[in-house]
Amino acid sequence: MSEDTTYTIPIGPLHPAIHEPITLKLQVSGEEIVGVDVICSQVHRGIEWIGMNRNHPIQSIYLAERVCGICNICHPLCMVQAVEKAAEIEVPERADYIRTIMAELERIHSHLLWAGVAAHEIGFDTVFHYTWALRENVMDLIEYLTGNRVTKAIMMIGGVRRDITDEGAKKIREGMKFYLSNFRKIEEIFLHDPTIKMRTRDVGILTKKDALELCAVGPVARSSGVPKDVRQDFPYAAYGDYGVKAILPDQYNGEIHGDVFDRIIVRLLEVKQSVNIINWALENMPSGPIISEKNLVRLKLRLKKAEGEGVGRAEAPRGEDIHYVRLQANREPFLSWKIRAPTYNNVLPWIPMLLGQQIADVPIVAASTDPCMSCLNRVTVVDTDKKKEFQITKEYMHDLSVKKTRRLIRNGR
Amino acid sequence: MVMEVVLKNLFKKPMTIKFPYESIETAPRYRGKHEFYIDRCISCAICQRVCPNQAIRMVPSKNKEKYPKLYPEIDLGKCCWCGLCEEFCPKDAIKLTQDYFLSTFDPNTVILPPDREKDKSLK
Numbered sequence: 001m002s003e004d005t006t007y008t009i010p011i012g013p014l015h016p017a018i019h020e021p022i023t024l025k026l027q028v029s030g031e032e033i034v035g036v037d038v039i040c041s042q043v044h045r046g047i048e049w050i051g052m053n054r055n056h057p058i059q060s061i062y063l064a065e066r067v068c069g070i071c072n073i074c075h076p077l078c079m080v081q082a083v084e085k086a087a088e089i090e091v092p093e094r095a096d097y098i099r100t101i102m103a104e105l106e107r108i109h110s111h112l113l114w115a116g117v118a119a120h121e122i123g124f125d126t127v128f129h130y131t132w133a134l135r136e137n138v139m140d141l142i143e144y145l146t147g148n149r150v151t152k153a154i155m156m157i158g159g160v161r162r163d164i165t166d167e168g169a170k171k172i173r174e175g176m177k178f179y180l181s182n183f184r185k186i187e188e189i190f191l192h193d194p195t196i197k198m199r200t201r202d203v204g205i206l207t208k209k210d211a212l213e214l215c216a217v218g219p220v221a222r223s224s225g226v227p228k229d230v231r232q233d234f235p236y237a238a239y240g241d242y243g244v245k246a247i248l249p250d251q252y253n254g255e256i257h258g259d260v261f262d263r264i265i266v267r268l269l270e271v272k273q274s275v276n277i278i279n280w281a282l283e284n285m286p287s288g289p290i291i292s293e294k295n296l297v298r299l300k301l302r303l304k305k306a307e308g309e310g311v312g313r314a315e316a317p318r319g320e321d322i323h324y325v326r327l328q329a330n331r332e333p334f335l336s337w338k339i340r341a342p343t344y345n346n347v348l349p350w351i352p353m354l355l356g357q358q359i360a361d362v363p364i365v366a367a368s369t370d371p372c373m374s375c376l377n378r379v380t381v382v383d384t385d386k387k388k389e390f391q392i393t394k395e396y397m398h399d400l401s402v403k404k405t406r407r408l409i410r411n412g413r
Numbered sequence: 414m415v416m417e418v419v420l421k422n423l424f425k426k427p428m429t430i431k432f433p434y435e436s437i438e439t440a441p442r443y444r445g446k447h448e449f450y451i452d453r454c455i456s457c458a459i460c461q462r463v464c465p466n467q468a469i470r471m472v473p474s475k476n477k478e479k480y481p482k483l484y485p486e487i488d489l490g491k492c493c494w495c496g497l498c499e500e501f502c503p504k505d506a507i508k509l510t511q512d513y514f515l516s517t518f519d520p521n522t523v524i525l526p527p528d529r530e531k532d533k534s535l536k
Binding site for chain 1: 439440441442443444459463464465493494495496497500501503
């Protein structure tokens with residue numbers, strides 16, 4: 001076999017190693033990956049369309065919650081911030097603190113979920129069950145505080161819907177104590193285990209330059225040494241009072257590789273950071289109302305009259321999440337609603353990460369960005385065969401379209 | 414060391430429960446099956462207009478002499494359990510209970526008519 005011979009291996013749209021629909025076309029030469037093509041947008045659900053045509057803003061909060069099952073605080077939080085800016089609605093301080101606590105609880109559960117999935121991807125199922133058993137604690141806490149484990153339905157424009165009672169605060173403190181006492185064990189499993197280190201050290205490297213050029217966000221960017229965190233750069237909710245510092249892997253062992261192992265370090269340290277933020281927020285939570293407009297019917301009328309545009313930004317567990325909202329007077333649905341989910345930025349870095357790796361590393365490298373395809377749902381076509389670069393032109397598309405029509409006609413008879 | 418763990422696990426109670434016969438207590442804020450108090454309802458239809466999934470429809474009741482107006486009929490199959498109907502209701506006529514036994518074989522029981530009989534077993 002000559003050395004130039006490459007084969008294309010399609011992975012997905014539905015594949016057991018990738019939990020959500022996305023297609024990867026890998027060009028391999030032997031066992032080495034030489035070209036990657038990512039084809040996204042196979043779970044388009046028309047969420048923005050519903051928000052712009054059918055729902056009024058209050059209903060859209062619960063739609064935003066369903067953009068992603070795991071980031072179901074960040075998306076509504078982001079949307080609510082955008083609407084509050086557009087309609088100039090104040091948020092009481094206590095609501096800001098409750099939002100912070102909920103967002104951090106979500107981060108703990110998302111990062112632990114990710115750690116379990118990563119362990120599962122490298123075939124370490126004991127650790128997978130162990131981390132998910134630990135995660136159960138924060139899920140119970142979330143259920144106690146909001147009434148539901150997943151779709152929490154706690155956000156409201158101008159505040160939150162449910163308060164944290166004294167008993168709730170006590171339960172949160174107990175839960176945080178549980179995580180602090182168990183943190184050493186998680187750290188030992190993930191950061192001192194030779195198996196995990198072998199499979200993840202110097203695998204899927206994303207350099208700082210690539211991370212900046214491809215606009216990676218969240219833990220993926222931070223593990224490549226880019227100190228980028230919305231909570232630090234553009235504080236929202238109560239983060240401004242706390243002063244979050246972006247976590248880089250060199251805080252743990254003084255070196256930055258930008259590989260999968262560094263992403264594990266960043267996420268585990270962020271769990272600890274979240275515990276500290278929650279403890280701080282509980283200590284410093286001011287008393288007062290939790291929502292600025294108690295009469296929800298009046299709030300609905302006010303939103304109908306409002307006009308303007310707003311952008312909401314939030315640091316989801318996967319990175320920066322942006323919602324753009326435009327309101328028009330006497331029109332109940334949004335005039336415009338655009339969601340930019342963090343996975344959108346984190347899919348492009350897959351290409352430099354995967355090039356030069358082995359096929360067996362694809363699941364862990366893909367999983368290391370914590371992808372969420374249902375968040376993504378936008379079209380991105382990337383071609384990275386280095387030897388023959390080509391762009392899809394209008395003529396080419398037209399040609400393809402004509403060919404397909406002819407084929408259909410031929411096969412139709 | 415290994416034997417210790419094995420013995421410990423042998424005599425430990427199982428993590429699972431026998432579900433239909435036993436059940437885990439829900440959180441106090443849990444949002445389950447809707448309870449509707451028809452006497453309190455003023456037929457303002459706010460619940461219908463606010464429901465994100467359009468699971469609520471205003472229909473006439475069976476007992477038209479006593480309840481002549483339109484009352485909410487809830488489709489549990491469409492409901493997303495956000496609790497907005499409960500929160501928006503000016504007369505507290507809709508309450509979400511702790512009941513989560515919702516699976517059924519009969520599709521007709523998924524739609525809750527406004528003048529249904531009250532479930533006595535609920536809290």
